[in-house]
Amino acid sequence: MLSRRVDAPTRHTAARLDWVDAAKGLSILLVVAHHAVWFLQRSGQAPAAVVTANEALASLRMPLFFLASGLLAAGPLSAPWRVVLHKRVAFFLYLYVIWTVIRFTFFATVVPPEVDPDESADPLGLVLALVLPGPSMWFLYALAVFAVVTKLARPLPVWLQLGVTGALSALVGAGMVDFGDTRWTYMSRFLFFFLLGCYARELAERLAAATSLLRVAAGGVACVAAAGAAVALGLRTVPGVALALQCLAVGSGLLLAAWVARYRFGRPLVVLGTLTLPIYLIHMMWLAAIMIGVRHVELPPAAAYALPVVLVPVLTALSLLTHRALVAVGATWLFALPPRLAHRAS
Template sequence: MGDTAHTRIGWLDSLRGVAILLVVLLHAGEALRVAVGPTAGVDEVNLFLEPFRMPVLMFLSGILLPQSVAKPGGQYFAGKVSMVAWPYLLWSVIILAASGDIRPVSVLQIFYLSPTYLWYLWFILVFYALAYPLRRVPPLAVAAVGLGVSLLLPDGSRPETMAFLSAFFFFGAWCAQHPGRVERAILHPWVLVVATGSAVAVGLLNVFDHEVLYRAEYVWGVVGGLAVVCWVFPRLGTNRATSALEFVGRYSIVFYVAHLGPIMITLALADALGIAGAWFMLPALLLAGVGVPLGLAWVYSIREHASVNLLFELPALKRRPREPARRTRRART
C-alpha cells in the first residue's frame, strides 16, 4: 500500500493519529455538552464518527499482531506487560485517585471491568492474551467467531462490545498477512463507491439515533469505512501535516491516557470564571487535550527523563530506542 517502507509504516501511524485525535474531540465535546448543553455541529460530527473510531484503532493494533506473535513467548508477553498492561494499571489508578474513587473495590475492578475510560487498553490486553495461543489459527476465522459471538450477547453490553471489536483486531492481523489481496480489492472503483456509501449510511444512522454502535448487523458499514481510509491515507504522501499525525500515532498511548485530565481541569477553571459557555471553549478544551499529551509525548520520545518514561512503559521489561532524529542530533555534536 505504498512505494517505500516509510510510507507503508507512516500511513498507519497517521491514521492512528487521526483516530486518537478524534477520541480527544469526542471527550472534549461530551465534557462541554454535560457542562453547558449541546454544541451545534460537534455532537453530530462525534455521532457520525462514533461507529468507526474504536474499530479503526483495533484494526491498526491487529495489523501489528503477526510480527508480534512471531517473537518468543517470553519476549511477546514482556512487551505487552511493559507497553500496555503497565500504563493501563498505572493510569487507571491515577484516574481513580483524581476522581476521588480510589476505593478497594474500584481498584479491583481495574482487573476485570475497567472502571475508567481506558477500557480500550483492557480490551487490547485480552486480545493479546488470546492471540498468542491462537497464533496458528487463521486470524480471519478468529475474527468471524468474535463477530458471531457478539450477535449472541446482550445488546449494548461490555461483552458484546469486546467480541465485536475483537473481530476488527483479528481482521487487521489477517490484512497484514495479505496486503496484496487487500490492496487489489480496494483499488476497484466500484469497491470504493460501495464502501463510501456503506460508511456514510452507518454514520448517518447513528446520527439519527439508530442503534448501530458495535452491532454486528452493521459491520458492513464499518468495514466500508476501513476500506476508504486504507485507500486514502497511503496516498496522502509525506508532508508536515502527515508527519505531525505520525508522531501522534507513534505515541498514541500518551494521548489516550493523558488527554481527559487537562480537558476536565480546563473546563472546571472556565466554569469557575463563568466562561464555560463561551464560543472559544471547544478550541480551548482541544488545545488542552492535545497540547498537554503532546508535551509529554515529546519528553517521552527523547528518552532522557526516566520519570516520564515510567508513566508509559515499564523499562525493566522492555527498552525502546530513542527517536532517530535525536540520535542524529547527538551524532553531530
C-alpha cells in the same frame, strides 16, 4: 507547497508503514475529540449536532485504532510466549494499573464530581479495575487481553477466528448479546478488527496502495449514506448492520490515512501516530482541568461549535509537552516497563 507529494514507502515488509501511523494519528485525534464532546455534554455545553456527529464517528474511531494496532502487533505476536507476555501483556497491564491509579488520584483530589462524566473517582471501580476495566484506560487492558487471545488462537484457521469474532461483533452490535459491562462489550465488538489487522495486512496494503482523493471522497459519501439509511430504516438492531457500517468506515479511514500519508501536509499526522500512547494516557486529565474553568462559562453558539475543535490540538499539545517534561525528569517508568520486568533478549 502543501500539496507536494513525497515518495510512497517501499518497505512493504517493514513493521511500520507511514499510512499505518497516519491511521493511528487519525484515531487518537478522534478519541480526544470524543472525550472533549463527552465532557462538554456533561456540562450542557455541547450542541446536539456536535453530539450526533461524535456518535456517528463511533463506527470509525476505535475499530480503526484496533485495526492499526493489529497491523503492528502481528509480528510481535508470532514470537515465543515469553516475549509476548513481556512485550504485549505485562507492558500494557503495567501501564493500565499505573495510570488507573494516577487517574483515580487526580479525579478524587482535583476534579469536582459534576465535571467527571464516568465516575473516575469511584473507589469500588479502582478495586475492581483488573476485572472491570476503567472507562478511560480500557484500551490498554484490551490490548493485553487481545494479545493473549490471539496467541492462544494461532493454531486455529484464520477464517474460523475471523468468522467467530465477526459473528460475536455482529450480535453484540445488534444488542442481542450483552456482557453487562460497557468495556467488555466494546472489547467483544472490536476483537474482530484487531484480528483483521493481524491477518489481513496484505489486503490493507492493497487498499492503501489504491487510494486517491476521488476514492477517499467516495468512501466518505458511502459512509454517510449507509449510516443515514440504517438509521432511517431502523436497521441498527439487525445483526451485521453495525458491523458492516464499521467495516465501511474503517475502509474509508484507511483510504484517507494512506492518501494523507503520501503528502507533506500529512507528515504531522504520521508523526502523531508514533506518539499515541502519551496522548491517550494524559489528555483526559488536562481536559478535566480545563473543564473545571470552562463549565460555568455561557458559550455563544459559534463558540460552542468551535470549542471541541479547538480543544483537540490544545489537549494533544499539552499531553505531548507533559510527556516530554516527565521523561526529562526521569519518570520514564510512567511509559515503559521497569528494566527488571522488561524482556531481555538472550
